Amino acid sequence: xxxxxxxxxxxxxxxxxxxxDLSFAIEHGELFGCIGPDGAGKxxxxxxxxxxxxxDAGSATVMGCDTVRDYKQLRRRIxxxxxxxxxxxxxxxxxxxxFFASIFGTTVEKNYEMIADIYxxxxxxxxxxxxxxxxxxxxxLALSCAxxxxxxxxxxxxxxxxxxxxxxxxxxxxxxRLKEGGMTIVVxxxxxxxxGKCDRIALMQKGHILGIDTPDNITGSYARPxxxxxxxxxxxxxxxxxxxxxxxxxxxxxxxxxxxxxxSSADPEALAVFLRSRGFANITIEPIRAxxxxxxxxxxxxxxx
Amino acid sequence: MASEPVIVxxxxxxxxxxxxxxxxxxxxxxxxxxxGFLGANGAGKxxxxxxxxGLLSPTTGEARVAGYDVFTQAESIKSxxxxxxxxxxxxxxxxxxxxxxxxxxxxxxxxxxxxxxxAQLLGRLGMEHVRDSxxxxxxxxxxxxxxxxxxxxxxxxxxxxxxxxxxxxxxTRRQFWELIYEAxxxxxxxxxxxxxxDEAEYCGRVSIMVDGRIxxxxxxxxxxxxxxxxxxxxxxxxxxxxxxxxx
Numbered sequence: 100x101x102x103x104x105x106x107x108x109x110x111x112x113x114x115x116x117x118x119x120d121l122s123f124a125i126e127h128g129e130l131f132g133c134i135g136p137d138g139a140g141k142x143x144x145x146x147x148x149x150x151x152x153x154x155d156a157g158s159a160t161v162m163g164c165d166t167v168r169d170y171k172q173l174r175r176r177i178x179x180x181x182x183x184x185x186x187x188x189x190x191x192x193x194x195x196x197x198f199f200a201s202i203f204g205t206t207v208e209k210n211y212e213m214i215a216d217i218y219x220x221x222x223x224x225x226x227x228x229x230x231x232x233x234x235x236x237x238x239x240l241a242l243s244c245a246x247x248x249x250x251x252x253x254x255x256x257x258x259x260x261x262x263x264x265x266x267x268x269x270x271x272x273x274x275x276r277l278k279e280g281g282m283t284i285v286v287x288x289x290x291x292x293x294x295g296k297c298d299r300i301a302l303m304q305k306g307h308i309l310g311i312d313t314p315d316n317i318t319g320s321y322a323r324p325x326x327x328x329x330x331x332x333x334x335x336x337x338x339x340x341x342x343x344x345x346x347x348x349x350x351x352x353x354x355x356x357x358x359x360x361x362x363s364s365a366d367p368e369a370l371a372v373f374l375r376s377r378g379f380a381n382i383t384i385e386p387i388r389a390x391x392x393x394x395x396x397x398x399x400x401x402x403x404x
Numbered sequence: 405m406a407s408e409p410v411i412v413x414x415x416x417x418x419x420x421x422x423x424x425x426x427x428x429x430x431x432x433x434x435x436x437x438x439x440g441f442l443g444a445n446g447a448g449k450x451x452x453x454x455x456x457x458g459l460l461s462p463t464t465g466e467a468r469v470a471g472y473d474v475f476t477q478a479e480s481i482k483s484x485x486x487x488x489x490x491x492x493x494x495x496x497x498x499x500x501x502x503x504x505x506x507x508x509x510x511x512x513x514x515x516x517x518x519x520x521x522x523a524q525l526l527g528r529l530g531m532e533h534v535r536d537s538x539x540x541x542x543x544x545x546x547x548x549x550x551x552x553x554x555x556x557x558x559x560x561x562x563x564x565x566x567x568x569x570x571x572x573x574x575x576t577r578r579q580f581w582e583l584i585y586e587a588x589x590x591x592x593x594x595x596x597x598x599x600x601x602d603e604a605e606y607c608g609r610v611s612i613m614v615d616g617r618i619x620x621x622x623x624x625x626x627x628x629x630x631x632x633x634x635x636x637x638x639x640x641x642x643x644x645x646x647x648x649x650x651x
Contacts (some may be wrong), residue, residue, distance in 0.1 A: 136573035137544045234445040261570060263444040264601055264637055265644045289571050290600075304573065333606070334585040350578045353602035353635065354624060392574050399575055 100163055102127045102252055102283045103148060107157035110143050117143040119306040120157065125285060125299075130278045133287040134294050134395070135303030141287040142182060144303075145256045148285070149179045162251050175203065178250035180241050182257040182287075188230030192221055192240055195229055196247060203248030214243040217273055235266035242273065252283040259288055271296045291392035302395050309398035314391055321389035321397060323347060324365035326358040330382035339377045343370065350396065357393060408471075410435045410561050410593045411456060416465035418451050425451040427616035428465065435561070438584065438594040440604050443613030444644040449597050450566070452613070456595070457564055458482050470561040483511065486555030489566035493551030496540035500531065503539060504554060511558035518557075525553045545576030552583055556592065563587065565596040569603065581606055601637035610636070612643050619643050 103125035110118045118140040125131045133141045146152040148161055150170035159166045164173035186195045193207075196218070200207050211218075221239050224232070229240060238258060245253060255274075259267040271293065274284055286297070294300045294314050301311040310317050330336055336356055340349040347361040358370070367384045374382050389397075409432035418426040426448045433439045443449045454460035456469050458478030467474040470484035494503045501522060508518035526532045529549055539547055548568060555563050565584075569577045581603070588594050588608075596607065604610050604624060611621040620627055620643060624636055631639045 136576070137571035261445075261567070261599065263599055263644065264640050265444055267599075268641065291574060292602075334582070334589070337582070350575075351581060351606060353605040396574050399573065 100160070101125060102129065103131075103159065103161050103285065105148070105157065105159040108144070108147055108154050108159055109156040110140075110147060110152060111155050116306050118147070118154075121306075121308055122157075123301060123308065123311055125283065127283055128278070128281055130274060130284045130286070130296070130298045132294055132297035132300040133285070133303055134289075134291060134300050134391070135287075136289050138305060139303035140306040141303060142256055143306075145179075145254050145285070145287065149177055149254050150174060175248070176251045178245035178248070178253045180245040180253070180255045180258055182260065186229040186237065186241055186244065189228060191226050191228055192232070193225040195240060196243055199244040200247045205248055207247065210247055210249050213249050214246050216276060217246070218243045234262050235269065238262065238266065238270055239273075242270075246277075252285065253277070255284065255286040257287050257289065259290065259293065267293070291390070291395055294391040300391070302391075302398060304399055304402065307402065309402055310394070317394050318389045318391055321394050323359040323397065324363070325387055325389055325393060326360075326365055326367060326370070327352070327385045327387040328356045328358055328370075328382055329354065330379055336374075336379065336382070339374065339379065340370075343373050348396070348400070352390075352392070357387075359397075407434055409433060410471075411439075411467070411469050411595070413456070413467040414465055416452070416455060416467050417463050418448075418455060418460065419463045424616050426455065426462075429613075429616075429618045430465075431611060431618060431621055433562075433593055433595065435593055436588050436591045438588050438596065438606065438608045440607030440610035441595060441597045441613070442604055442610055442640060443597075447613040447644070448616040449613055453564055453566065453595070453597070456481075457485055457487060483558070484561045486558070486560040486563035487566070488551050488555040488563065488568055490548075490568060490570040494539045494547060494554065497538065499536050499538055500526065500542075500550060501535045503550075504557065507554050507557055513558060521557055525550075525557070529553060545572050545579070548572055548576070548580055549583060552580065552587075556587060560592065562593040562595055565594065567597055567599060569598065569600065577603075601635065601640060604636040604640070612640060614643055
């Protein structure tokens with residue numbers, strides 16, 4: 100049986116359908132990413148899978164436990180790090196950790212080895228209150244607290260949101276090591292560039308899964324011809340390209356512009372001529388492979404019709 | 405008066421007790437520039453932005469924003485700047501129109517001017533049909549675009565954007581940046597923080613703060629060259645890894 104199995108899960112709040120009939124499976128030992136913006140349904144999905152919300156329809160099992168019927172058993176086997184900082188601000192690092200261990204009927208000493216890799220980095224500050232920690236340290240403490248009862252599976256809801264690029268890298272490094280130790284990890288993020296760190300990803304928007312596969316297969320199935328263009332004054336370049344008759348989409352992508360053609364193949368020569376006629380000199384045009392972000396945007400468009 | 409800098413900071417410093425949050429920073433920003441203000445969590449960005457927007461008095465140093473002194477003319481600065489962040493933008497329980505009316509009133513616009521501005525702004529965003537909808541009921545991307553336009557309502561010289569695109573989908577994020585480009589092209593100075601390193605590439609110049617100091621300031625191209633890096637992400641990681649403390 101898969102580590103997570105969801106069948107037509109649905110949750111509605113008033114007239115908003117936060118999660119709409121989602122069915123998917125997550126395998127044991129997988130690092131699985133739910134990728135999508137705010138409002139995609141990531142948190143609602145996580146709350147249902149961790150038994151904190153009862154679905155309106157459908158069902159799910161986590162490690163073989165039904166999320167509604169077997170919720171007591173399930174809660175002992177999962178580790179959950181909610182999106183909002185969930186630690187006790189007035190307790191110190193060591194007090195928070197001891198508290199989480201005690202509610203699961205264990206001790207920090209007994210399971211120290213489980214968290215050692217992560218906890219050692221903040222242990223020198225263990226007398227400091229959680230409320231006074233930096234973002235990166237809070238993350239490490241919250242992850243330690245979610246691990247202290249030796250769960251079989253971890254649910255991490257947007258652990259890197261609002262965190263700077265350096266701390267984000269370090270966090271993903273910690274997840275990679277946990278995965279190597281055999282942990283099943285389900286993580287959500289709004290950052291498309293983190294998709295590549297996952298074994299498989301679900302691209303989510305407005306309660307739906309737009310695509311679910313390995314990052315390579317997702318980007319590999321991108322069907323449109325895609326060109327990377329570079330030159331001075333990106334904004335003017337974008338506006339000019341929108342007037343080219345065969346343009347499907349034009350978007351800024353870091354220092355370059357990604358152009359997709361509405362036909363089955365693009366014509367870089369004709370584009371170069373067109374751009375020269377608009378006064379652009381020295382534009383480099385190069386066919387490239389789509390990134391997860393390109394794929395997400397294309398799927399968004401298809402989905403919104 | 406062709407091009408006077410719209411922000412001038414000289415040895416600007418802020419101490420909280422023994423802690424130096426902002427340590428002797430100096431820089432200038434020109435009108436219409438898109439200025440990226442980067443740094444790790446806790447590097448001092450928020451403190452610096454508060455000083456530049458007249459909300460916090462510096463400990464030492466000097467700064468002029470839109471021609472006004474941060475020590476003695478903080479109130480005048482507030483009338484010449486706009487501000488928007490992911491966390492704080494519009495009032496969720498009020499409609500789009502009520503928010504526009506409210507902010508217009510705060511900035512001292514007359515009612516007929518507010519009405520004109522509202523029609524113009526909603527028209528440009530294609531959001532006339534949600535004029536009377538509660539902000540809380542709108543998708544995040546719409547809110548953010550509306551919030552940005554409202555921050556420009558009083559024709560400020562500078563708009564401070566504090567992580568404006570957090571949590572927004574990639575399409576909306578790009579539409580948001582087009583609004584930024586458009587505003588900059590019309591002469592508004594954009595002062596922006598972000599955790600998306602691809603957005604650092606969209607800025608004219610980028611400063612990177614580490615431990616309260618500005619460790620690097622140049623165009624994205626210049627920074628990448630100086631640090632022999634392929635991307636702004638690499639530049640950022642190299643600089644911020646050396647940080648002594650965070651947050």
